[in-house]
Amino acid sequence: MDNRNDFYTQKGYELHSTDDLTASMEDYLEMICRMLKLNDVVRIQSLSENLHVKPSSASKMVTALKDRGYISFQKYGYLTATEKGLDAGNYLLYRHDVLHEFLCLLNHSDNELEQVEKIEHYIDRRTVHNLQMLLGELKSSTSFFQ
Structure with a gap:
């Protein structure tokens, strides 16, 4: 198929995307996986500090990643990446x-x-x-x- 003339705005390309993760979700998952290379678990507070965002913003994004099966929560507010999350996160780190x-x-x-x-x-x-x-x-x- 010849799509050399199928121009869209950036938002248009995003709307046509079939990706499960948004750019923001990728940033969070990438940081979670980067942090997991140093520790067994990640806390929301340290995630928010590393990304320079409010803990409430980090919490919302973590919930979205959890709902999509990329991360899981453990006792005391710790989070880890699932196998799906590690696969995606390792690619994001590689990229x-x-x-x-x-x-x-x-x-x-x-x-x-x-x-x-x-x-x-x-x-x-x-x-x-x-x-x-x-x-x-x-x-x-x-x-x-x-």
């Missing part, structure tokens, strides 16, 4: 790392966090995979960076 490494290499910098956070939700798995392959090629080619 973040690929983009960050690529942009740092491209821009000769050591921190491109803001750019990564702004664009990571708008590229698909194929593009991430191809960026990873390109990154490997660029890193092995010394002429590109001299």
Whole structure:
């Protein structure tokens, strides 16, 4: 199907998306999985602090992720990722790392966090995979960076 002329606004693309997670949900799940690499459980308070949001906002998003089967609650307000959540979260961390490494290499910098956070939700798995392959090629080619 030729869709070169099927232009939408950003909101239009979001409305046509079949993804289960919104960009905000991805941010929360990514942070939960990042935090779970350091601890066995995550608390709402520490999640909200890491994302610089109010605990009430974090609580609402955690409920939405729980309702979709990505996380579960345990005693004392602890949350963990389900198998589905870990699968999705590990991909989100991978996508973040690929983009960050690529942009740092491209821009000769050591921190491109803001750019990564702004664009990571708008590229698909194929593009991430191809960026990873390109990154490997660029890193092995010394002429590109001299």
